[in-house]
Amino acid sequence: MAEIVLDAVTKRFPDGALAVSEVDVAIDDGEFVILVGPSGCGKSTTLNMIAGLEDITSGELRIGGERVNERAPKDRDIAMVFQSYALYPHMTVRENMAFPLKLSKVDRATIAAKVDEAATVLDLTQHLDRRPANLSGGQRQRVAMGRAIVRSPSAFLMDEPLSNLDAKLRVQMRTEVSRIQKRLATTTVYVTHDQTEAMTLGDRVVVMRGGVVQQVGAPQHLYDHPANLFVAGFIGSPSMNFMPGTLAEGALQTALGRVSLPDRIRSALESAGAPSEVIVGLRPEHFEDVALVEESKRAAGTTFPAQAEVLESMGSDKYVYFSLSGDRASSTELEELAADAGTAELPSGGNQLTTRLSAASTAAEGEKIDIWFDAAQVQVFDPSSGRNLTA
Amino acid sequence: MAVVATPGRKAGWSLLNLLVIVYALIPVLWIASLSFKPTSSVTDGNFIPRELTLDNYAGIFATSQFTRALINSIGIAIIATALAVTIGTMAAYAIARLNFPGKKLLIGVSLMIAMFPQISLVSPLFEIERAVGLFDTWPGLILPYITFSLPLAIYTLSAFFREIPWELEKAAKMDGATPAQAFRSVIVPLAAPGVVTSAILVFIFCWNDFLFAISLTSTEASRTVPAAISNFTGSSQFEEPTGSIAAAAMVITIPIILFVLFFQRRIVAGLTSGAVKG
Numbered sequence: 001m002a003e004i005v006l007d008a009v010t011k012r013f014p015d016g017a018l019a020v021s022e023v024d025v026a027i028d029d030g031e032f033v034i035l036v037g038p039s040g041c042g043k044s045t046t047l048n049m050i051a052g053l054e055d056i057t058s059g060e061l062r063i064g065g066e067r068v069n070e071r072a073p074k075d076r077d078i079a080m081v082f083q084s085y086a087l088y089p090h091m092t093v094r095e096n097m098a099f100p101l102k103l104s105k106v107d108r109a110t111i112a113a114k115v116d117e118a119a120t121v122l123d124l125t126q127h128l129d130r131r132p133a134n135l136s137g138g139q140r141q142r143v144a145m146g147r148a149i150v151r152s153p154s155a156f157l158m159d160e161p162l163s164n165l166d167a168k169l170r171v172q173m174r175t176e177v178s179r180i181q182k183r184l185a186t187t188t189v190y191v192t193h194d195q196t197e198a199m200t201l202g203d204r205v206v207v208m209r210g211g212v213v214q215q216v217g218a219p220q221h222l223y224d225h226p227a228n229l230f231v232a233g234f235i236g237s238p239s240m241n242f243m244p245g246t247l248a249e250g251a252l253q254t255a256l257g258r259v260s261l262p263d264r265i266r267s268a269l270e271s272a273g274a275p276s277e278v279i280v281g282l283r284p285e286h287f288e289d290v291a292l293v294e295e296s297k298r299a300a301g302t303t304f305p306a307q308a309e310v311l312e313s314m315g316s317d318k319y320v321y322f323s324l325s326g327d328r329a330s331s332t333e334l335e336e337l338a339a340d341a342g343t344a345e346l347p348s349g350g351n352q353l354t355t356r357l358s359a360a361s362t363a364a365e366g367e368k369i370d371i372w373f374d375a376a377q378v379q380v381f382d383p384s385s386g387r388n389l390t391a
Numbered sequence: 392m393a394v395v396a397t398p399g400r401k402a403g404w405s406l407l408n409l410l411v412i413v414y415a416l417i418p419v420l421w422i423a424s425l426s427f428k429p430t431s432s433v434t435d436g437n438f439i440p441r442e443l444t445l446d447n448y449a450g451i452f453a454t455s456q457f458t459r460a461l462i463n464s465i466g467i468a469i470i471a472t473a474l475a476v477t478i479g480t481m482a483a484y485a486i487a488r489l490n491f492p493g494k495k496l497l498i499g500v501s502l503m504i505a506m507f508p509q510i511s512l513v514s515p516l517f518e519i520e521r522a523v524g525l526f527d528t529w530p531g532l533i534l535p536y537i538t539f540s541l542p543l544a545i546y547t548l549s550a551f552f553r554e555i556p557w558e559l560e561k562a563a564k565m566d567g568a569t570p571a572q573a574f575r576s577v578i579v580p581l582a583a584p585g586v587v588t589s590a591i592l593v594f595i596f597c598w599n600d601f602l603f604a605i606s607l608t609s610t611e612a613s614r615t616v617p618a619a620i621s622n623f624t625g626s627s628q629f630e631e632p633t634g635s636i637a638a639a640a641m642v643i644t645i646p647i648i649l650f651v652l653f654f655q656r657r658i659v660a661g662l663t664s665g666a667v668k669g
Contacts (some may be wrong), residue, residue: 051561051565052564053561053564053565072564073564073565073567074564074565074566074567074568074569078565079565079566080561080562080565082558082561082562083558084556084558086556086558086559086561086562087562088559088562088563088577089581090580090581099563099566099576100566100567103566103567103568103572104567147562147566151567157565
């Protein structure tokens with residue numbers, strides 16, 4: 001049990017590339033913290049520095065209050081689960097799980113008891129004498145977890161542990177990981193590029209981009225109050241809609257029409273010194289079929305007519321996609337996100353409006369429909385810095 | 392491009408395989424045939440001996456000339472193999488995994504040793520070994536054998552080490568292993584097929600060497616079998632020792648076959664499967 005503190009931790013590779021820049025995060029004892037970001041954002045490097053597999057160029061790493069920069073991984077009392085599982089193929093499941101205990105010279109009876117206990121927790125008891133090659137992906141993943149938990153370390157580090165599993169198993173193991181972490185109450189740092197995992201698993205989420213921490217906070221806070229365009233676009237699935245907008249006289253001119261802003265947003269924009277050209281962000285669930293919105297609420301939002309291009313009925317909701325007229329919102333953050341998601345090359349990429357309507361909506365593909373959105377939910381971003389002006 | 396296995400194609404390949412096998416095995420069978428012929432019928436030209444005798448085998452084991460050479464050969468080859476593979480394993484690991492100054496130079500030098508014509512080194516080695524007192528001793532042969540087989544061992548082994556996922560080592564580190572422990576209990580067991588393969592190659596090189604054996608030995612103290620066979624004499628000065636040579640050749644083939652058979656079982660493909668996803 002220990003808290004992990006990263007104090008201006010920086011990693012610069014010998015070739016001069018700056019992988020991680022001055023990361024300041026304090027992880028409490030027993031907390032489950034997620035490092036999330038697109039590939040190459042420095043999240044794995046950060047994890048490896050905590051593990052001791054990478055040297056720290058500058059800054060200080062403290063585990064349980066003690067500086068551990070110079071300590072070898074084995075002296076940091078932490079366990080790690082690798083993306084590839086990294087099981088020892090020449091050892092049985094039992095030997096794999098016993099390996100860390102054997103190295104720390106625990107006596108045989110204790111090893112056997114601890115391995116059996118971990119195997120019970122992970123439902124691996126009947127596989128103890130098999131080798132990794134004969135196990136399924138999910139079983140291997142559990143063995144990797146088992147190897148980490150047997151020696152009751154003060155912290156777990158997990159490097160995209162679920163990304164090699166198929167979709168269904170991943171959801172199942174996600175719950176499992178969460179359950180084990182709660183049960184053991186061990187400080188955990190978990191790296192993923194999957195924002196769904198980040199949202200569902202963590203007590204707190206650290207969003208990284210290009211080696212720099214963008215925002216740290218509880219998943220819901222990041223979702224509701226993203227600090228900048230990058231976080232806004234990265235967190236949430238389907239992701240937030242962005243479009244260019246012009247601010248004039250307390251109202252916002254966008255491709256969806258003129259939006260008169262509520263007082264709260266207007267004063268926030270004023271105090272933030274918003275420029276006249278901005279980027280507007282709206283989450284898909286803040287749209288609704290106007291027919292389903294109560295009369296009294298309609299005035300608080302904006303209604304616009306649009307032609308439904310694609311409709312996906314999920315049963316509980318309907319996802320309706322529209323084409324936006326006018327320019328698409330452009331900023332380096334959004335381009336980076338699109339490149340990471342692989343949507344940059346799509347012809348419609350970025351200039352499409354995604355909405356989530358109630359299942360009761362009568363929207364149909366190819367037909368015109370009036371869509372309403374809540375003006376209070378509008379997020380306004382500075383296009384040059386990407387900063388959220390409404391948060 | 393899919394190759395269809397038609398009956399005609401199959402037959403063609405079978406014929407080709409058969410030809411290669413016959414081509415490779417006829418000389419061996421010939422030597423075997425000669426080794427069972429009595430001296431009088433060695434030159435009769437029959438592939439299958441008319442009468443069989445074990446006199447040639449009895450003859451070579453009757454004196455210490457051959458038996459002592461056999462002991463030398465086995466001892467020298469085993470010691471040289473063990474040392475070369477041990478040193479080679481560590482060197483190959485360093486080359487495959489670590490970045491150190493002079494790494495390129497080391498690879499270059501070891502490649503150069505492998506390419507160097509050994510005959511050009513025999514005279515200097517002879518002089519050096521005589522000067523330092525290694526001439527006609529076991530170490531006098533073991534040292535050059537290690538030198539010339541190391542490049543081979545390093546090359547074979549570093550290829551194997553590169554195949555082992557690096558994450559296994561990281562995992563071992565995280566599990567609390569020192570680099571030495573990680574090497575011993577994770578890396579070496581996984582590289583076992585490579586270690587065995589290079590051991591076989593090095594052993595065959597040492598076992599078959601004739602050049603150093605004939606140049607750097609002079610008595611039974613260290614003369615190995617290939618050198619000893621060349622010193623065989625007939626029972627009279629007018630008689631060729633063909634039968635004895637054939638018998639000795641058969642005898643020294645046996646350890647190689649045993650060695651390969653013994654280790655072949657350990658060269659299991661796919662030992663590393665299941666370490667990482669895939």
